Amino acid sequence: MSIKKAGVLGATGSVGQRFILLLTQHPEFEIHALGASPRSAGKPYSQATAWRQTELLPESVGNIVVQECKPEAFADCDIVFSGLDAKYAGDIEQAFVEAGLAVVSNAKNYRREPTVPLVVPIINPEHIDVVANRVNAAKAKGEKRPGFIICISNCSTAGLVAPLKPLVDAFGPIDALTATTLQAISGAGFSPGVSGMDILDNIVPFISGEEDKLEWETKKILGGVNAEGTEFTPIPDSDMKVSAQCNRVPVIDGHTECISFRFAKRPPPSVEQVKKALAEYECDAKKLGCHSAPKQTIHVLEQQDRPQPRLDRDRDNGYGVSVGRVREDPVLDFKMVVLSHNTIIGAAGAGILIGEILNAKGLI
Amino acid sequence: MSIKKAGVLGATGSVGQRFILLLTQHPEFEIHALGASPRSAGKPYSQATAWRQTELLPESVGNIVVQECKPEAFADCDIVFSGLDAKYAGDIEQAFVEAGLAVVSNAKNYRREPTVPLVVPIINPEHIDVVANRVNAAKAKGEKRPGFIICISNCSTAGLVAPLKPLVDAFGPIDALTATTLQAISGAGFSPGVSGMDILDNIVPFISGEEDKLEWETKKILGGVNAEGTEFTPIPDSDMKVSAQCNRVPVIDGHTECISFRFAKRPPPSVEQVKKALAEYECDAKKLGCHSAPKQTIHVLEQQDRPQPRLDRDRDNGYGVSVGRVREDPVLDFKMVVLSHNTIIGAAGAGILIGEILNAKGLI
Amino acid sequence: MSIKKAGVLGATGSVGQRFILLLTQHPEFEIHALGASPRSAGKPYSQATAWRQTELLPESVGNIVVQECKPEAFADCDIVFSGLDAKYAGDIEQAFVEAGLAVVSNAKNYRREPTVPLVVPIINPEHIDVVANRVNAAKAKGEKRPGFIICISNCSTAGLVAPLKPLVDAFGPIDALTATTLQAISGAGFSPGVSGMDILDNIVPFISGEEDKLEWETKKILGGVNAEGTEFTPIPDSDMKVSAQCNRVPVIDGHTECISFRFAKRPPPSVEQVKKALAEYECDAKKLGCHSAPKQTIHVLEQQDRPQPRLDRDRDNGYGVSVGRVREDPVLDFKMVVLSHNTIIGAAGAGILIGEILNAKGLI
Amino acid sequence: MSIKKAGVLGATGSVGQRFILLLTQHPEFEIHALGASPRSAGKPYSQATAWRQTELLPESVGNIVVQECKPEAFADCDIVFSGLDAKYAGDIEQAFVEAGLAVVSNAKNYRREPTVPLVVPIINPEHIDVVANRVNAAKAKGEKRPGFIICISNCSTAGLVAPLKPLVDAFGPIDALTATTLQAISGAGFSPGVSGMDILDNIVPFISGEEDKLEWETKKILGGVNAEGTEFTPIPDSDMKVSAQCNRVPVIDGHTECISFRFAKRPPPSVEQVKKALAEYECDAKKLGCHSAPKQTIHVLEQQDRPQPRLDRDRDNGYGVSVGRVREDPVLDFKMVVLSHNTIIGAAGAGILIGEILNAKGLI
Incomplete structure (x- = not known):
């Protein structure tokens, strides 16, 4: 397999740093271009960023000169990972798609677009087929591959849907779901990020926009695709009631979620059947032989x-999700605790695995 | 009002230290006797305990010689506050009651006894009437006041029922309730308590016995009394479904609880009506003029x-409970965040306020 | 004693909030005017600030309309407490002094001015006499009282000099001193302050400018005044070698300092003599009967x-300093651990106590 | 190279768990026997221990039946790593040595024995030669290899001597040294370990016995060997004054030490010379090709x-030590900040690397 050229947008931010960290150690990708704000452009990456990862910045990457986030500078990239802030992601990512580039984005801007896959790569990689259909249609017409965007889900959404998908596959739809999250601070980045004064000996019972994302994205990811294979059809609110309560807690990495849920079908399965379905779930990314796919998807x-x-949190390098305390729930059917690594399967790491899937499917 | 003589059992433990801290500054009580294990008995309190409160141990208290936990040594006490470990509380507290003493206990042993009040003093002080009835019956017969025990609720139960009671008073029964708690470590005491390795950069999604306590105690506290006024009649499981998920978080003091609930009556009240009922609730302890009663019960x-x-957490010296983010819930009717001080209204502080209520009602 | 009118500059910042918190409960002062940036001016204080103190903002203060930091708006103030950022403090405080106002400032700008007292109020209130001399000289000439500024020391300096002063008084000059600090995050304010990602499960072994402040300010505070009583004469570097190493640690409030030092005089005193001198030290502020003066200066x-x-940290409401582990040092003479409350005796609280001293001395 | 059979004593404790974790992934060693208290003996390891490492316990290790710590059960072991508590280590380790076994111990019991090497493997592996001399003497006499013990240094000692050794090699003896440590909690183990109540939002400025260890062990490790090569000759107190102040801080792993020191020789080297000597230091373990030796010893x-x-802390898998802020010191010559991973180079990890050195030298 040839090495694919990767670009990173928003390279100086915390998500961008994580993309870079994962790419520097990756067998399929090599960093080809780094994009950031005009303020950073023209500087070597080592000077443009305040590197704050637990591994040192490789010198070869530190020497790359940062570019502005314009498609021309990324024209040779087989794939572009975007860690852009939502403030800038809208326009820039659109320009990249229009220029024919393949973009995998951590920004929230296009997640709700009917034609854009919102993907947790261990859960719904088949949603990428909506893009594959467009690509194949173009190919059939003899056109060159169109640009496209794949959105990474919100970090707490990834952890939530991970155990739900195998259960829905096995036991049918879930019609009610509550999730109270205890979210790590790394998701908020460095600067400003979460202030030490706010999080030491404290809990912040609010994360702006998070509950809405959790409630909405879950229904798209667990939802289907229209008959033409061109648009996503999220589960209607009337069919699945989702209620989220999101908290920031003094944890560096790893989102814990206390969830409870009810199946539509009566009687529901047993606790043992639920555990078995979770433990036996094998994600498609593993079947595809993707480098980063977890050996065990759900522990x-x-x-x-x-x-x-x-x-x-570091189970399977952060690509595996852990579930514990599966038990019956007096109000709905079951309750359990889910843990996922928010910056790996919930952000940059998910982007890399999506990239691997795109590569495996010949879409880049 | 004459000063009442107070005893403290389990005086060297963390709950005992809190009782002592609150009593040393109290206008109605004076410390008369301190009880601990035979190992501590005979030593001055300052040598028997490893004092770890944020205020210094007053010398006068440090000089008190610790006694074994036998009723004889506490015979002169008007009231005995017990911070005993559940392992010892059963036998010792029974002996004290049989000796005619008035015991306010933080231990779990007698909470589920049908004749023992389980009291959150800002919520259900009227449950003390079951004891008052026994006292009055004895008085009517010319007998001396019988010994009795009042149980302080579990710490997370206190925070949970605080906002529920005013709502049930205003809008009728709640038939479904979920609570995910984020509990401070002070509730687990010092030694062993929660290990630093378990709680730094971490969450522990389990507290032994806690979920069961939360689910059961809520139904007794919000429940009623039989026609004779002699026994408590907790709400049956079929009438109120309660589901708890309890977590330990890196917070020193203050339990945060994310709750959602549904009223039995349709249609439910509005968010504004719920907030108004909470804000206007005034606890009986305040009406009785109790020293520690919060000025504002629910903030x-x-x-x-x-x-x-x-x-x-320190609102009204830890006797006030704070509620925020009151909003509609897609699964049940409402969700909100509740914060209560676990060692004040959830433990020793509640005991002191119960003592004040007993005093105000002439029961000690 | 009549109530003095107090103004607060930089009222919306974290030091400003602390000044306000302390003033709202103060028997000698009342808040008369609040100053902040033009962005905040014109708004009620409750809207201009994100109040993040552990006590609620009193409604009466929340309703005060914030002003720009211009002397006219503070003309009626008997005293002005400045929590301004160093970026703005230079010009604004100068304008206030020129307008004849009495300013007590937490900013670093004028600390090294030869005519400006740098005061830790439990340690060197006599440095205020340099201002008193100017005031008396003006009075003698029949002029009105001139404006002046008193600087509060750096937070870690306050803790360091607290035990040194009584020792120098008792045993003569210290000629070598090392201090390694473990500083709380509240000193850095809220926004940005110290990022949670930087301080959770971490230490930052650097605080910009801090070591230099600690090393320099100590020599001014322990130093003298020229013969005319008009200028300060810090101890020369050759007479006192000071070496600081400053660290930020995951603590909300309270700076811990591990110090060691050598007396110039041989032989040095004994450990017991050192402890006695510390324990017996009584600060002048207490002798003056100041409201906030600690009952025990050094514990x-x-x-x-x-x-x-x-x-x-909260000993004597944060105005008392604690010293422990006094022992001989193999390299210098003694080593010990010092703890002081950085936002009380190390910042806003010191300002309030300086205000009380000014009031007691009739300088405002 | 053949695989060596390794035993672990104190296998259920936190140091024992670390030994096991490192051994399960090791190319030269295989776990042959696990020893613990009689209470654990006879149980499969997975049941005997509460595994709390960040990697899962391999099933193959979990199935090993734990033995009592008697030499017979470890007779086939090429090397025995001891994580025993000091309470038990004395007698057990002596019995193992007498039985002819090679013991690498983390306990403090034999560190001060004149014939026992106290080794930081990246710093003074040549101290192992005292054992090699004994082994060779026995060999020369046709006797079988005698048992021996190598002691791992105290965790904070390891970090301290790491930068000192290269400097002493380059610039001659250090005659005065102060070290203030900020030590992680993992060094204290799990149960009881450091209580969460003691370390959240707090510093504990005392670790029992630690300052003495730091001051004493440094002089043995930097010291020499007698002419016969049979006994260690620590640097006399009069030649090197060492003063330590030890603090426990809310950090999981990684000891930070703020140190300052003076060379005996005048004039001292420059800051640049000091940095160069540190950066160029290459440890013998690396030259020997040891698997765990850091690529860069001092960063x-x-x-x-x-x-x-x-x-x-994880630089070179925790075997590399980081030094920063090298600068001149007004009191001694230089000051700097040193960081080392306390459970790797400061405890179990050091033991494994000592094992590798023993293997490379043919001593096991």
Whole structure:
């Protein structure tokens, strides 16, 4: 397999740094271009960014000269990973798509577009087929591959849908779902990010826009596609009631979510059947042989006090999701605790795995 | 009002230290006797305990010689506050009651006894009437006042029922309730307590026995009393479904609870009606003029990111409860965030306020 | 004693909020005017600031309309407390002084001015006499009282000099001193302040400008005044070598400093003599009867694991300093651990106590 | 190279778990026997221990049946790593040595024995030669290899001597040294370990016995060997004054140490010379080709706010030490900040690297 040229937009931000960290160690991709604000453009990356990852910045990457986020500078890229702020992502990503580029974005801007796949790569990679259909149609007409965008889901959405999808596959639709999240601070970035004064010996029971994202994105990711294979059809609110309560907690990495849910079908499965369905779920990315795909997609833990973010977030390099305390719920059917690594399967890492899937499917 | 003589059982533990801290500054009580294990008995309190409160131990208290937890040593006490470990509380507290003493206990042992009041003093002080009835019956027969025990609720139960009671009073029964708690570590005491390795950069999604306590105690506290006024009649499970998910978080003091609930009556009230009922609730302890009663029982906060434990836990010296983010819930009727001070209204502080109520009612 | 009118500059920042918090509960001062940036001016204070103190903002203060930081608006103030950022403090405070106002400033701008007192109020209130001399000279000439500025020391300086001054008084000059600080994050304010990502499960071994402040200010505070009583004469570097290493640690309030030092005189005193001198030190502010003066200026702790910030920072409402582990040092003479409350005796609280001293001395 | 059979004593404790974690991934060693208390003996390891590492316990290790810590059960082991508590280590390790076994111990019991090497493997592996001399003497006499013990240094000692050794090699003896440590909690283990109540929003300025260890061990590690090559000759107190102040801070892993020191020789080297000597130091373990030896022994950081534990502790898998802020010191000659991973180079990891050195030297 030839090495694919990767670009990174928003390269100096915290998501951009994570993309770069993952790409520097990647067998399929090489960093070809880094884009950031005009203020950073023209500087070597090492000077443009305040690198704050736990691994040192490789010198070869530090020497790359940062560009402005314009498609021309990324024309040779097989794939472009965007860690842009929502403030800028809208216009820039559109320009890149129009220029025929393949964009995988962590920004929220296009997640709700009917034609844009919103993908948690261990859960719904088949949503990428809507793009594949467009690509194939163009190919059939002898046209060159059109540009496209794939959106990475919100970080807390990724953790939530991870155990739900195997259960829906096995036991049919879920019609009611509550999720209370305990979210790590790394999701908010560095500067400003979450202030130390706000999070030491404290909880902040609010994350702007987060509950709405969790409630909405879940229905698109668990939803379907229209008959033509061109548009996504999220589950209607009337068929699936989702209620989220989101909290920021003093944890560096790893979102913990206490969820409970009810199946539409009566009687519901047993606790053992639920655990079995979770443990046996094997994600398509693994079947495709993707480098970053988790060996075990869902780890079902039996210890009563697990999963815990510090101990379990790095399972399968952060691509595996841990579930514990699966038990019956007096109000809905089941409750459980889900832990996912917010910057890996919930952000940059998901983007890289989506890139691997695109590569495996010949879309880049 | 004459000063009442107070005893403290389990005086060297963390709940005992809190009782002592609150009593040393109290206008109605004076510390008369301190009880602890045989290992501590005979030593001055300052040597028997590893004092770890944020205020210094008053010398006068440090000089008190610790006794074994036997009724004889507490015979002169008007009231005995028990911070005993559940392992010892059962036998010791029974002996004290049989010896005619008035015991206010933080232990879980007698909470589910049908004749024992389980009291959150800002919420259901009227449950003390079951004891008052027994006292009055004895008085009527010319007998001396019988010993009795009043149980303080579990810490997370206190925060949960605080906003529920005013709402049930105003809008009728709640038939479904979910609570996900983010509990401070002070509730687990010092040694062993929660290990630093377990709670730094981490969440523990399990507290032994806690979910069951939250689910069960809520139904007794919001429940009624039989016609004879002698026994408590908790709400049956079939009438009120309660589901709890309890987490330990890196916070020193203050339990945060994300709750959602549904009223039995249709249609439910509006968000504004709910907030008004909470804000206007005035606890009986305040009406009785109790020293520690909160000026404002429930603080309804309008800022979208409140309550927060570090900023709001000390409201009304920890006797006031804060509620924020009151909003409609897609699954049940409403959701909100509740914050209560776990060692004040959720433990030792509640005991002191119960003592004040007993005093105001002439029961000690 | 008549109530003095107080103004606060930089009222919306974290130091300004602390000034306000302390003034709202103060028997000698009342808040008369609040100043902030033009962006905030014209708004009620409650709207201009994001109040983040642990006590609620009193409604009466929330309703005060914020002004721009111009002397006219503060003309009626008997005293003006400045929590201004160093970026703005230089010009604004000068204008206030020129307008004849009495300014107590937390900014660093004028600390090194030879004619400006740099005061830790429990340590060197006699430095205020340099201002008193100017005031008296003007009075003698029949002129009105001139404006003046008193600077509050850097927060870590306050904790450092607190135990040194009594020792120098008792045993003569210190000629070598090392201090490694473990500083709380509240000193850096809220926004940006210290990022949660920087301080959770972490230490930052650098605080911009801090080591230089600690090393320089110590020599001015422990230094003298020229013969005319008009200018300060810091201890020369050759007479006192000071070396600081400053760290930011995950603590909300309370600076811990591990210090060691050598007396110029041989032989040095004994450990017991050192402890006695510290314990017996009584600050002038207490002798003057100042409201906020600590009952005990230096608390000498005998427990081997104290002082600790969470347990000891609030001693004497944060105006008392705690010293522990006084012992001989193999390299210099003695080593010890010092704890001081950085936002009380190290910042806003010091300003208030300076105000009380000014009031007691009839300078405002 | 053949695989060596390794035993682990104290296998269920936190140091034992770390030994096991490192051994399960090791190319030279395989776990052959696990020893723990009689209470654990007879149980499969997975049941005997509460595994709390960030990587899952491999099933193959979990199935090993735990033995009592008696030499018979470890007779086939080429090397035995001891994570025993000091309470038990004395007798057990002696019995193992007498039985002819090679023991690498993390316990403090034998560190001060004149014939026992106290080794930081990246710093003084040549101290192992004292054992090699004994082994060779026995060999020469046709006797079988005698048992021996190598002691791992205290965790904070390892970080301290790491930069000192290259400097002493380059510039001669250091005659005065002060170190203030900010130590992570993982060094104290899990149960009880450091209580969350003691370390959240707090500093504990005391670690029992630690300052003495730091002051004493440094002089043995930087010291020499007698002419016969049989006994260690620590630097006398009169030649090197060492003063330590040890603090526990809210950090999971990674000890930060603020140190300052003076060379005996005048004039001292320049800051640049000091940095160069540190950066160019290459440890013997690397020259020996040891698997775990750091690629770069001392990382000299130029950013003004580094090293930081969360970002820098895992450098070279925790076997590399980071040094930053090298600068002149007004009291001694230089000051700097040192960061080392306390459970890797400061404990179990050091043991494994010592094992590799023993293997490379043919001593096991």
